[in-house]
Amino acid sequence: MAITHATGYAIADPKDYLNFKLTKYELEPLEDDRVTVAVEVCGVCGSDHHTISGGWGPFATKFVVTGHEVVGKVVEVGSKVTQFKVGQRVGVGAQVGSCHECKACKSGLENYCVQPVHGYNTLWYDGAEHQGGYSTHVRAQELFVFPIPEKLKSVEVASMLCGxxxxxxxxxxxxxxxxxxxxxxxxxxxxxxxxxxxxxxxxxxxxxxxxxxxxxxxxxxxxxxxxxxxxxxxxxxxxxxxxxxxxxxxxxxxxxxxxxxxxxxxxxxxxxxxxxxxxxxxxxxxxxxxxxxxxSHLGNRSEMLRMLDLAAEKDVKPWITVMPMKDAAKAIKAVEDNSVRYRSVLTQDIEA
Amino acid sequence: MAITHATGYAIADPKDYLNFKLTKYELEPLEDDRVTVAVEVCGVCGSDHHTISGGWGPFATKFVVTGHEVVGKVVEVGSKVTQFKVGQRVGVGAQVGSCHECKACKSGLENYCVQPVHGYNTLWYDGAEHQGGYSTHVRAQELFVFPIPEKLKSVEVASMLCGxxxxxxxxxxxxxxxxxxxxxxxxxxxxxxxxxxxxxxxxxxxxxxxxxxxxxxxxxxxxxxxxxxxxxxxxxxxxxxxxxxxxxxxxxxxxxxxxxxxxxxxxxxxxxxxxxxxxxxxxxxxxxxxxxxxxSHLGNRSEMLRMLDLAAEKDVKPWITVMPMKDAAKAIKAVEDNSVRYRSVLTQDIEA
The missing domain is CATH 3.40.50.720 (NAD(P)-binding Rossmann-like Domain)
Incomplete structure (x- = not known):
């Protein structure tokens, strides 16, 4: 059965940016080139704090579900998706879409697309809202979905996808x-x-x-x-x-x-x-x-794949603190207090 | 007869930076690798104003004779100079010496030498003062002396040497x-x-x-x-x-x-x-x-030679105002007033 909605920990007001409320919302359309990922873990990034506290400006979406360091399972693929299959473990980072038409996109620098669709607090080209990974599901263009080398643990790879x-x-x-x-x-x-x-x-x-x-x-x-x-x-x-x-x-x-x-x-x-x-x-x-x-801003697909391969090859282990997703406020507070040693990762705890 | 002294238009006090006084002074030693140039023309650079007005800090020498866009004739060469002969027309720019030993010098980027000797307001490695081109003579290491393509006029090439x-x-x-x-x-x-x-x-x-x-x-x-x-x-x-x-x-x-x-x-x-x-x-x-x-800071020797060749080949003509050297104060004032269109060049008027 097609997936139409996700449930996530949302912030409605930048003045109340630690008050995450479990919220059900409609996902953007699947589209031919998009993949739906069921979130297993999601890293906590400094951007999450900047965004929900309003430090980078007002919200672009009705509310904001942050999280752009997602590892999870593919649960749906659009009709033209070629690289992914349902059940496969994948990552999604801080960009989920690009225009495919600008000079940057055409030269393989999609991270410098003139109209990027970010990991959250962002709109697709048709105006649909995109929410992030402190949630049950995210959708992304296939170009921004990455296979994860088997050797890497999900909690360890999550924060690599942006950090x-x-x-x-x-x-x-x-x-x-x-x-x-x-x-x-x-x-x-x-x-x-x-x-x-x-x-x-x-x-x-x-x-x-x-x-x-x-x-x-x-x-x-x-x-x-x-x-x-x-x-x-x-x-x-x-x-x-x-x-x-x-x-x-x-x-x-x-x-x-x-x-x-x-x-x-x-x-x-x-x-x-x-x-x-x-x-x-x-x-x-x-x-x-x-x-x-x-x-510099993120990296392109080939750099992401190279990084993941290197992490597997050289056994790169990030220093992380793992906690359930309901503790998102605690994780954000630790970012604000500069007390994270050195990255927090949230594990899924929302009943689908 | 060996040349021991030069006469130049000198500023003694940054508080009185338009008061050029004709001053005779001892030149630094010739040394094996140095060339003495009799100044024919000298460009006026924004650096001249910054330096004599104290904008870049106190004087490093007893007084300052500015001018680091010199065209003139070789009148003496050190015993190990190989590229120049007495009588040859040459240019000297905003650097007259480098250490030849640092990583920059060894990689052909002598303009980024860690101990550069500038065109004026500067000391040689032995502490000798170097003065610039609002004068009868300047001395420079052979590396910082440039042959001038015959086609280029001295008044036109002078300000290319720094500007x-x-x-x-x-x-x-x-x-x-x-x-x-x-x-x-x-x-x-x-x-x-x-x-x-x-x-x-x-x-x-x-x-x-x-x-x-x-x-x-x-x-x-x-x-x-x-x-x-x-x-x-x-x-x-x-x-x-x-x-x-x-x-x-x-x-x-x-x-x-x-x-x-x-x-x-x-x-x-x-x-x-x-x-x-x-x-x-x-x-x-x-x-x-x-x-x-x-x-960026100046250029290296190969870039200077390439620039002079291009200027000759493409007939590059700077927009300049030419005046006698005794009008140095007028030229400096025009720099200060931002009224130069677009570069001033001083011609020799000091009796040797």
């Missing part, structure tokens, strides 16, 4: 691998994935953090160096690094000093999404070594 | 040529060279300026499009450009809007050197199309 790919894409697009040195600024959910995947790619990883509090964790994750960003920290690192991934909020970053640790013509890539703008940068700092400040 | 190379290097390092589109923000001395060289390289050039005042000039220089940056200017240009060169001061730049006109993973390169930091940028703007904000 992981967000750092994996800039790592591989900037040539990080054996013999390269990458700096990771901030050791939260994204930072911990940058260390794990940087090390899995064979690079030497240096973690920059405000204090020594997370040093043992960083080294245990595979970092070779840990640098507390106290005054003068950059002195011995001049032009040392091939890439810096900034996962911290920018407000208090020693950006000039960090930029000086990059080799000539290398990049500092922001992957966090602070609600405020970047702090000031001296153009002289940029010109001293011709470095760039950049950002 | 020209500053934009030429990021143009060619970012793949600008036939079939590419480059945006140039601001039409001053640097901007006018970005248009001239962008067009000479075969690219389609779009000039962004605050008003339509310089539209006719921009088109006459070879720009295909002129865009006044009034609200909404970016709407029709989404992801249109392959590179943006910003030659304007950053304080009032519509940076978010400009970044949206870049195609995916392209760069906006600052080549002006504002005395204040860059203004705020939303990281979301950077991530929408994965663009970078970068800067």
């Amino acid at each position: 992981g790919i967000t750092v994996f894409s800039p790592l591989v697009r900037n040539g990080i691998g054996a013999g390269k040195k990458v700096g990771v600024v901030g050791l939260g959910g994204l930072g911990h994935y940058a260390v794990l995947f940087g090390a899995a790619l064979g690079a030497e990883v240096t973690v920059f953090s405000r204090s020594d509090a997370k040093k043992a964790d960083a080294l245990a994750m595979g970092a070779k160096r840990f640098v507390a960003t106290t005054p003068g920290f950059e002195k011995d690192l001049k032009r040392d690094l091939d890439l810096i991934i900034v996962t911290a909020s920018s407000a208090q970053l020693p950006l000039d000093e960090l930029l000086s640790t990059l080799d000539i013509e290398k990049k500092l890539v922001f992957v966090g999404m602070p609600e405020t703008g970047l702090s000031n940068v001296r153009s002289q700092t940029l010109s001293d070594n011709a470095v760039s400040i950049a950002s | 020209g190379i500053t934009v030429f290097s990021p143009l060619v390092r970012n793949g600008i040529g036939a079939g590419k589109k480059v945006g140039v923000v601001g039409l001053g001395g640097l901007g006018h060279y970005a248009v001239l060289f962008g067009a000479a390289l075969g690219a389609e050039v779009t000039v962004f300026s605050r008003s339509d005042a310089k539209k006719a000039d921009a088109l006459a220089m070879g720009a295909k499009r002129f865009v006044a940056t009034t609200p909404g200017f970016e709407k029709d240009l989404k992801r249109d450009l392959d590179l943006i060169i910003v030659t304007a001061s950053s304080a009032q730049l519509p940076l978010d809007e400009l970044l949206s006109t870049l195609d995916i993973e392209k760069k906006l390169v600052f080549v002006g050197m504002p005395e204040t930091g860059l203004s705020n940028v939303r990281s979301q703007t950077l991530s929408d199309n994965a663009v970078s904000i970068a800067s």
Whole structure:
């Protein structure tokens, strides 16, 4: 029997963003190229907090069911879906649709589609609302559904689908691998994935953090160096690094000093999404070594598949806290308090 | 007879930065790898104003003789100089020495040497002061002396040696040529060279300026499009450009809007050197199309030689105002007033 509705933990008002209410709603149409996934687990992302608290602006949908790090089973496929079968375990990340027509889509960079359909708080091209994975079911275009290597556990792979790919894409697009040195600024959910995947790619990883509090964790994750960003920290690192991934909020970053640790013509890539703008940068700092400040958004399909294969091959294990989906508010509060070590994952507890 | 001294127009105090006084001083030693050049003409650069007015900080030398866009004749060569002969016409730009030992020098990027010796207001490695080209003579390492194609006039080539190379290097390092589109923000001395060289390289050039005042000039220089940056200017240009060169001061730049006109993973390169930091940028703007904000510093030797050859081949003519060197204060005042159209060049008038 065709699936028409889902039930999810919804936020109706950004002023009351910890008040998740179990809500039944109509799913968007299946369409020929879409897949319906029954959610088994769903990761909790910083974006979830930014969105439901209104930090990124007002809601685009009547209410918001967050969650864009879904692992589950295929329960329906559209008539033109070729890659998936009912019963197969798959993942769905922070994008569920693209236009297939813009330059980005046509060049295999669907993550930079000019009209992306996000994982939640988003509308399809026909105006239908899409809700996320703190729920029983999600639907996505086949292009944004990923087979999961058998070796990976669902709870472990979930947060890779947004948190992981967000750092994996800039790592591989900037040539990080054996013999390269990458700096990771901030050791939260994204930072911990940058260390794990940087090390899995064979690079030497240096973690920059405000204090020594997370040093043992960083080294245990595979970092070779840990640098507390106290005054003068950059002195011995001049032009040392091939890439810096900034996962911290920018407000208090020693950006000039960090930029000086990059080799000539290398990049500092922001992957966090602070609600405020970047702090000031001296153009002289940029010109001293011709470095760039950049950002990045998710990754494309081939990068996602490569990441999942690498995770299976190198046995990449995220540091996660697992809890039932009804504890979504607790998980969001932990994001707000910056107390997650290092990613939370919700398991299904809604009766279908 | 060996040359030991030069005479130049010097500024002694940044508080009195238009008070050029004809001053005789000892030149740095010739050394084996250095060339002495008798100055015939010298361009006036924005850096000259920033330096003598103290905008970039206190003086590094007892007084400052600015000028780092020199064309003149070789009058002496060190014992190990191989490329130049006495009597040859040559150019000297905004760098006169490098360490030859750092990673940048060893990879042919001597313009990013960790210990560069600049065109003025700078010390050699032994502490000797180096003064610039508003003078009778300058000395430079052979690596920073350039043969001038016969076809180019001295007054026309002078300001290419800093103003020209500053934009030429990021143009060619970012793949600008036939079939590419480059945006140039601001039409001053640097901007006018970005248009001239962008067009000479075969690219389609779009000039962004605050008003339509310089539209006719921009088109006459070879720009295909002129865009006044009034609200909404970016709407029709989404992801249109392959590179943006910003030659304007950053304080009032519509940076978010400009970044949206870049195609995916392209760069906006600052080549002006504002005395204040860059203004705020939303990281979301950077991530929408994965663009970078970068800067650049001069160019290397091979880029300089390529630029001079292109100027000769394509008959690149800068728009210049020529005046005798004793009018240096007038030229500096015009830089300050932003009234130069588009570069001033001083001709020798000091009796040797």
